[in-house]
Amino acid sequence: MDLKDLYHEIIVDHNRRPRNFRRIENPTRVSEGYNPLCGDKLKLYVVEKDGVIEDVAFEGSGCAISMASASLLTERLKGKPAEEAETLFGQMHDLLTGKGEDIDTEALGKLAALEGVKAYPSRVKCATLCWHTLHAALQGEDLATTE
Amino acid sequence: MSTAPEKLSESDSPLDLSAIRADFPILDQTVQDKALCYLDNAATAQKPRQVIDAVAEYYRRDNANIHRGVHTLAERATAAYESARERMADFINASATEELIFLRGTTEAINLVAQSWARPRLEPGDEILVTELDHHSNIVPWQLVCEQTGATLRAVEVNERGELDLESFEALISRRPRLFAVGHVSNALGTINPVKHLVERAHAFGVPVLVDGAQATPHMAVDVQALGCDFYAFSGHKMYGPTGIGALWSRKELLTEMPPCQGGGEMIKMVSIERSVWNDVPHKFEAGTPNIAGAIGLAAAADYMESIGLDAIGDWEHRLLEHATRRLSETPGVTLIGTAEQKAAVVSFVVDGVHPHDLGTILDSEGVAIRAGHHCAMPLMEKLGLPATARASMAFYNTLEEIDTLADALVRARELLA
Numbered sequence: 001m002d003l004k005d006l007y008h009e010i011i012v013d014h015n016r017r018p019r020n021f022r023r024i025e026n027p028t029r030v031s032e033g034y035n036p037l038c039g040d041k042l043k044l045y046v047v048e049k050d051g052v053i054e055d056v057a058f059e060g061s062g063c064a065i066s067m068a069s070a071s072l073l074t075e076r077l078k079g080k081p082a083e084e085a086e087t088l089f090g091q092m093h094d095l096l097t098g099k100g101e102d103i104d105t106e107a108l109g110k111l112a113a114l115e116g117v118k119a120y121p122s123r124v125k126c127a128t129l130c131w132h133t134l135h136a137a138l139q140g141e142d143l144a145t146t147e
Numbered sequence: 148m149s150t151a152p153e154k155l156s157e158s159d160s161p162l163d164l165s166a167i168r169a170d171f172p173i174l175d176q177t178v179q180d181k182a183l184c185y186l187d188n189a190a191t192a193q194k195p196r197q198v199i200d201a202v203a204e205y206y207r208r209d210n211a212n213i214h215r216g217v218h219t220l221a222e223r224a225t226a227a228y229e230s231a232r233e234r235m236a237d238f239i240n241a242s243a244t245e246e247l248i249f250l251r252g253t254t255e256a257i258n259l260v261a262q263s264w265a266r267p268r269l270e271p272g273d274e275i276l277v278t279e280l281d282h283h284s285n286i287v288p289w290q291l292v293c294e295q296t297g298a299t300l301r302a303v304e305v306n307e308r309g310e311l312d313l314e315s316f317e318a319l320i321s322r323r324p325r326l327f328a329v330g331h332v333s334n335a336l337g338t339i340n341p342v343k344h345l346v347e348r349a350h351a352f353g354v355p356v357l358v359d360g361a362q363a364t365p366h367m368a369v370d371v372q373a374l375g376c377d378f379y380a381f382s383g384h385k386m387y388g389p390t391g392i393g394a395l396w397s398r399k400e401l402l403t404e405m406p407p408c409q410g411g412g413e414m415i416k417m418v419s420i421e422r423s424v425w426n427d428v429p430h431k432f433e434a435g436t437p438n439i440a441g442a443i444g445l446a447a448a449a450d451y452m453e454s455i456g457l458d459a460i461g462d463w464e465h466r467l468l469e470h471a472t473r474r475l476s477e478t479p480g481v482t483l484i485g486t487a488e489q490k491a492a493v494v495s496f497v498v499d500g501v502h503p504h505d506l507g508t509i510l511d512s513e514g515v516a517i518r519a520g521h522h523c524a525m526p527l528m529e530k531l532g533l534p535a536t537a538r539a540s541m542a543f544y545n546t547l548e549e550i551d552t553l554a555d556a557l558v559r560a561r562e563l564l565a
Contacts, residue, residue, distance in 0.1 A: 003508075003509060003512045003563065006508065007505075007509075007563055007564065012563070012564060015564065016500075037520070038504045038519075038520065038535065039520065039521055039528075039534040039535045040504075041534070061534055062502065062534075063502040063503075063504040063505045064501075064502060064505045064564055065504075065505070120508060123504070123508060126504065
């Protein structure tokens with residue numbers, strides 16, 4: 001296993017300079033995610049209007065995988081239909097747990113940089129935390145954990 | 148401080164490290180194509196073949212249930228189990244063999260004291276005192292019993308070096324809690340607490356003391372009579388023995404007045420549907436078939452440690468600690484967490500720009516096994532304002548070269564992520 005497959009340059013970049021790392025003052029949805037194993041904590045803010053994610057941002061602290069994953073999520077979903085978030089959640093989950101043979105990784109774009117995580121089972125939850133949190137936010141729940 | 152790298156090698160060790168390492172078969176392997184460098188000993192220590200063989204030999208030759216059969220194997224198994232008890236009572240210098248109860252480990256031992264000794268005594272308004280340095284296993288059992296009885300849990304504060312704040316201790320012990328429970332050595336930071344002093348002060352206020360010795364027995368000679376404590380709990384697997392075995396020591400008069408926690412075979416003298424008569428100490432607390440092989444393996448671990456010498460172990464681990472402290476302090480971006488004057492061979496640290504969990508993964512790719520996380524000490528981490536640290540914990544089979552491997556790998560981790 002090459003460490004560069006896990007710490008892909010996109011991940012290193014998004015960990016060093018997370019995109020949309022800020023608080024949104026009047027979100028329509030907000031949820032907190034916590035990974036008790038690593039202590040990764042994040043808070044996800046969403047502004048959803050007429051089924052479209054107009055703005056999405058996050059705050060928190062955690063390992064490079066969790067920070068980069070959240071950063072990539074916000075970058076990808078801003079301006080997209082909320083439905084797409086749920087579809088991507090399923091695809092990311094399959095990709096990271098090694099069930100993603102049928103997934104068009106090209107369509108995932110930069111998110112596919114996280115694929116290397118699947119070789120590290122103990123780190124999969126770091127990558128999926130933000131997706132669980134987003135799912136909880138869109139379902140109107142205020143807390144998500146990876147347990 | 149000299150900047151010239153000091154040349155250190157195994158030949159500086161008073162121990163015959165190559166012979167010792169040959170006793171630990173697991174150390175001779177590669178991980179991710181690199182020589183395994185096992186620095187997670189505070190989580191669990193590796194087992195010498197003397198322990199592995201003792202367990203295997205018991206199952207090969209002597210296995211039988213104890214204290215009941217009259218056949219030869221049952222007598223052999225009973226003798227081996229009871230001689231393991233004698234061995235372990237002697238290991239911590241208990242005054243009587245029956246003062247040592249075999250349990251699953253430190254956690255079960257602390258829970259037993261909480262439920263059997265503390266619970267019947269606690270009333271609303273009473274206090275139990277722990278410390279911010281403690282492992283969850285020496286906090287949560289007390290929280291449970293406080294919830295059950297309406298008592299209050301309080302904690303002695305730690306200072307910025309990771310030592311107990313003795314002023315905070317004095318203020319809280321003078322409130323006369325019903326019990327003071329304290330770790331002998333901190334698993335998260337390595338701090339060695341001044342247990343003898345703490346016990347003297349607690350007793351001056353009439354407060355009994357439980358000592359969590361899980362991280363002490365692997366590193367130093369423990370003498371429960373010299374410490375003066377009332378309960379001492381420890382685990383086998385941290386001191387080179389099997390998992391699932393550990394012990395509680397207490398004075399016979401305390402154990403005699405404590406009711407059993409679990410009912411079952413072995414812990415009774417006589418049973419009728421109306422009532423039962425409890426067996427004597429220690430059997431009263433050992434319901435069901437115990438971990439016979441585990442007890443035998445633990446006694447073999449104690450034999451092994453004493454064959455090397457607890458003083459020699461302590462001396463070499465101190466050298467390892469000094470070397471690790473120096474190498475990590477000199478590594479750019481590394482900050483040591485926990486700088487107590489008295490420490491066991493544990494270094495907790497954070498690396499600028501690299502989260503401890505990433506560090507754990509990156510070091511693993513270099514064959515280096517460390518622990519990353521809150522170390523089951525979340526109150527301490529909160530006090531220190533850290534979500535997690537990385538921790539390298541040494542054993543007497545570790546070498547100075549392994550610490551160099553760790554320090555070099557930290558440099559590469561920073562290059563990769565910071």
